[in-house]
Amino acid sequence: MSIERKQVGPRLSQAVVHGDTVYTAGVVAAQPTPDVAAQTSQILDQIAKLLAECGSDKSKLLMATIWLADIRYFDEMNSVWDKWVVPGQTPARACVEARLAHPKYLVEIRVVAAR
Secondary structure, three states, X not given: OOEEXXXXXXXXXXXXXXXXXXXXXXXXXXXXXXXXXXXXXXXXXXXXXXXXXXXOOHHHEEEXXXXXXXXXXXXXXXXXXXXXXXXXXXXEEEEEEOOOOOOOOOEEEEEEEEO
């Protein structure tokens, strides 16, 4: 079975497609602001573009992992997430508090989707 890599860098690929499954790397806001909702919105826009590049979309999400720099951001992040996901097509999901790679990042999200 073939493996396709998208947006390949020296350390990671932004997405890997194996068969009919798309795996994204963790995505953070391209222009981080101190606003969790804004970062979440940026991230979900980036994920939507990445899924489209791989021949998928948010209606085909299988799984999502969300890391929050502070779990107190849970409701604010969900206010954006809930508007973005397709009703009735929500993925299996985990959301945890974690120290992210840089203090400017408040949210990081990765997804797995079908093609």
